[in-house]
Amino acid sequence: MPPLIVAEKVHVAFPTAGPVLRDVTLGLAEGDRVGVVGRNGDGKSTLLRVLAHELEPDSGRVTWRRDLAVGYVDQSDVLDPAATVRDAVVGDALDHEWAGDARTRDIVSGLVPPDVAWEARIGELSGGQRRRVALASVLARSWDVLVLDEPTNHLDLDAVVWLAGHLRQRWPAGSGALAVITHDRWFLDEVCTTTWEVHDGTVDAFEGGYAAYVLQRVERDRQAAASEARRQNLMRKELAWLRRGAPARTSKPKFRIDAANELIGREPPVRDGVELTQLATARLGKDVVDLLDVDVDLPDGRPVLRDIEWRIGPGERTGILGVNGAGKSTLLGLVTGDVAASRGRVKRGKTVEVAVLSQSLHELDDVAEERVSDLVGRQRATYVAGGKELTPGQLLERLGFRTQQLSTPIKDLSGGQRRRLQLLLILLAEPNVLILDEPTNDMDTDMLTAIEDLLDTWPGTLLVVSHDRYLLERVTDQQYAILDGRLRHLPGGVDEYLVLREKQEQERDSAAGAPRGVSQSEQSGLSGAERRSVQKDIASLERRMEKLSASVDALHAWLAAHDQSDYEGLQRHTEELRTVEDEIARLEERWLELSESLD
Template sequence: MAHLLGGEHLHVEFPAKVVLDDVTVGVADGDRIGIVGRNGDGKSTLMRVLMQRYAPDAGKVTVRGGIRVGMLAQDDALPESGSVQHTIVGDRPEHEWLGDARVRDVLKGLVGDLALDADVDTLSGGQRRRVALARLLVGDWDVVALDEPTNHLDVEGITWLAEHLRARWSATSGALLVVTHDRWFLDAVCTRMWEVHDGEVEPFEGGYGAYILQRVERDRQAAVAEDKRRNLLRKELAWLRRGAPARTSKPKFRIDAATQLIEGEPDPRNGIELTKLATARLGKDVVDLVDASVSFDEKPVLDRVEWRIAPGERTGILGANGAGKSTLLALVAGTLAPTSGRVKRGQTVKVAHLTQRLTELEPVERLRVREVLAEQKTTYVAGGKELTPAQLLERLGFRASELSTPVGDLSGGQKRRLQLLLVLMGEPNVLILDEPTNDMDTDMLAALEDLLDTWPGTLLVVSHDRYFMERVTDQQYAVLDHRFRHLPGGVDEYLRLRAAMTDAASRPATAAPRAAASTPAASTPALSGAERRAAEKELAAIDRRLAKLAEQISAVDVRLADAHDDYAALVALQTERDQLTTETVELEERWLELGEAVG
C-alpha cells in the first residue's frame, strides 16, 4: 500500500525526559492506527510531530505530495464567536452543504441536539469539543488524526463516530491515527496499534484485544520481571472471556482456546465475599428511591423512579447528555431533594462522589503530593492487604519521583488518580464515579479496575467508556424519557432502545399506528424443524472449519517468525494469513447469524 506520511529517526526531549528516541514509523493507505501508552510517555507528542504541529529535536517527517491531513488536538480552540453552522461549514452555500451526505451525517451524529444558529460562545466545553470534531470531519482528508476524540461524547456518539470512521474510506485508502483511552473504540476502528513507551514505538497487529494478547505473549517470551503489570493484563484478558454476555457469543473453538489461556485465573471479583463485606459495613439498607420525581421550572427530569440500592451493588448508569443522570446521582448522594416521592437512606451510609470537577484537590493545590499523603490515615485495606497511601498511589501509577511534585503541576490523569485516592481514604461505603476514566491511559484504567475489584462497597458508575462500565459493573440501568429502566442486555440494549426512540420521534404522526401494529412482526421468525436441523448442521461444519483455520493461522505465524529476514517469503506468508483471516471473519459472522436464529 502507498506510503502517506512517516517519521525517520525522530528524537524529542523534554526537561529531564526523552519522549521519542530515534523513532521511525510510517503510515500507509488503509492504516487505522491506535496509539496507546502511559500518560506522559509521548502519545500526543508523536501525533503532533507526524502532523507537523511540533518540530522534533532531531529526525524528519515525510509527507507524500498532495496529501490532505486533518487533525483534532486536545487543545484545538474554536473562534470566540460565530454560529455553530458557520464554524462547521464556513462560507459554503447552504444548498451545497445540505446536498453533501457526509456533512448531513456529521451534523446529525455530533451536533443534532444543537441549534445551528446558536453562537459558539454560548456553548459548554463539551459542546464546543463536538463542534470542533464536526468541523474536522466534514472536510475531505487523506489522513485524519484524532487526539482523545471520545471525550465529551456519550455512548451513542462514540458508536456513531466508530461507524463513521469505518465507512469514511474504503479498506485500502485513507488513514486514521487515534489517541484514546476508550478501549471499546480502539477495538471498533483500529487494525494496528502503536505502543509508545520508554522513548520507543512498538507496533502490534490488530485492535486493542489483539494488542493485549500480544503483550502478554511478548512478556512471557521475554521473561520480563513485571509480575504486577502482567497480572493486570491476564486479569483483563480473563474478563474479556468472562465479562460481558455479548462476548460469550463466539464460536466454540474460540471459547475453548480462551478458557485454556486463562485456566486457573480467578474471576475479577469475588462477588459473594464483596457483598458480605459490604453488608457488614452498610447493613441491609443503603439508599431507596421510592416514586421519586424531580422537576426544574416545572419541566420533568425524573419521573417516578423506583430504585432500591443493595449492599455491594455495582451498577452502571447510561443516558444521553442532559437525560438526568447527574440529577439521579444527586438524589442518591443527598445533595438534591425530590420534587415528589421520597429518598430513604440507611443510618450507616457514607456516600463519596468522585466528580468531574476535581474540587477535592483545590485546597491542596500548593502542597506537594507527599505532603497531601502525610495528612491521610496510615493504612488502606485492598484485597485483604494493608497499603499505605504511598503504596496505594503507586498502585495507581505514580512513580516515587512524582511524590515531590506540587499538586497544581500534576497532569490531568495524575490529578484524577490522586482525587480517587483521597476519596477512598475517606472510607465511604457508597462510591459514585462520574466519568472516572477522563485523562487516564489504558494501563491506568486496568489498574483502576483492579483496585475497584477489591473495593467492598456499593459502586455506582456513570461513564461513556463502554469497556470500563461493562468491566467494573454487574448490571446496567438507563435514564430514558425521564424514567429509570433496567437493561438486561446491557449497552447493546440501550443503543437499540435509543435508536427506536429516535426513529419514533422522526416518524410522521400518521404513521405511528401502522408502526405500532407492525412491531411484533419485526421479531425473527421461528425456524421449522427442517430449517433448524440444517442450521445446526451448518453450525457444526463452521465450527470444524474455524478450528482448522485457527491451526493454519498458527502454522503461518510460526513460518512468519522463521522468515524474518526473507522479504519475499514474508510478503507471501502475510498474503496467505490475510486470506485465512478474511475467511475466518466471514465464517464467524455466519456463525453468529445462525446462532441467533437457532437460539
C-alpha cells in the same frame, strides 16, 4: 503499495521532560487504522503532531506522499471564536451543495448538537460544543489521512458509537488511513486494526485493536520475563476479563495465542463476587438506599424524574446511562441526599456512608499548596485491598505515582494525577457507597486498568455514571438507563440502551397531524437524523433568501435613482440583479424540494 507517511529515525526532546521519542521509524499506509496507546506524558500526542507536520522533530525526518491531504484534530481549541458554526463546518459551500451530500448531512446530524444554532458564534459555545464542532469541521472535508487526538472527549455514548461507525465506513476497504489517540477502549476495538504503544521513547506495533493488544502484550511480557510484575499482573487480569466477559472481542487476532490462553486458564475471575457481597453486607447491613415511587420536579413544576422505584443493595455494582440532561445527576442526588423528592419516599440505611468522585477537582483546591506525601500521611495508616494490607504509599504506587512525585505540591500535579489522588483520598476515608461521576477524565488506558483493578477489590456498593462503555461493562454487573424521566433496567446492557435510544429518537420525530402510529420520518422515508438535517437546511435556505431579497431591493433602489446615461453602471447592476434573482429562484426551488421531502 508505498506508505502514505514515513517517519525515519525521529528524535524529539523537551527541556523539562527530556527525550520523548528516540530514533522512531514507522509508516502509515493505505488501509491502516491505528490506535495509539501509552501512559500520559510518554509522547502519544507528540508522535501524532510529528506525523501531521504540526511539530518538527529535533532529528530524523517525516515524509509524505506527494499531494497527500492530512486532516488533524488536536486536543486544543483552534476555531475562530468569531466564526459561525456554519462557517466552521461547511465553509463557503452553498446550502444546496453541502445539503446534497449525504456524508456531510450525517456529520452535521451526528456531531452538531440540536440545541446549537447553525448561525451561532463559536465563541458563544461551551467547551464541549466547540470540541464537537471542531471535529465536524475536519470530518466534513476529504482527506487521505486522518490524525485524531482524543476525538471522543466531550462525546456522549451515542456520539461515540456514531463516530466509530463513521470512521469504519469513511473510506473503501484498503484505502485511506487513520491514526487516533483515545482512552476509550471500546472505540479502539471497534475502529482500529493496529495498535501502537508509545513508551520509553519507542513505539511498539501490535496487530489488532485493544483486546488483541492486551493479549500480545501479556505474551510479550511473559516471554521476556518482564521485571514489571505489577504491571504484568494488571494486564493479565485485564486479559482474563476480555476473554471471559467478552470473548468476541478477541476473535480477530491472527497470531498464535496458545501460550496466552494457558495463562488465562490459571487466572481467577476478576472479582470474587460472593466474598465482596459478604463484606459489603457486613459493613452496610441489608438496607442501603431505597427510592420508593419517587418523583422530582424543577422549581417551576416541570418533571425531571417520574415513578422511580430502585432498591440499591449491598455490594451492588451498577452503571447509569442517559444523555446529558436526562436526570442522572438528579438521580444520584437522591442517593446522596443532596436532592429532595417532590413525591414518594427515600429510605437510607443507618450505616450508609456515601462518597462521590465528581467530575470537578475543586475538592483539592484547599490543599493545593501541600505535598502529596504530607496530605496522604494524615489519612489512614493502612488500607486492605484483596485481603492484603497496603500503606497509602503502596496505594499511590498502584495508582501510578513515582517516589519522586510524593514530594510534589498538589497544585503542580497533572489533571490525571490529581484525579487519582482524589480517588485515593476517598478510598482511604472508607465509605461504603461509592459514586463515580465520569471517572475516566484525564486517564490513559494503563491507569484506567489500575483503577479498575483497585475497584475490583472494593467491598461496597458502586454506582458509576460514564460515557465510557468499556469502563461500565468492566466494573459494573448491571446497567440502568434514564429514558424520558423514568429509570429502566437494561438486561441487555449497553446494546439494549442504544436500541432504546434510537427508538426514542424516532418517536420524538412523530409530527402533529400525522396518522396515529405513523411518524413524519416514516411518512417521508427519512430517518430522524436525516429529518433534523433537512430542517436545518430549510432554515438556512430561508435566511439566505432573506439576505438576497434585501440585495434585490437595494439594487432596484440604485437603478431607480441612478443617472440613466451611465450605461456601463446600469448594465453592471442589471446583470448583478439578474444573477441575484436567479440565485433566489434556485434557492426557492431547493426550498420546495426539501419541504416536500418532509410531507
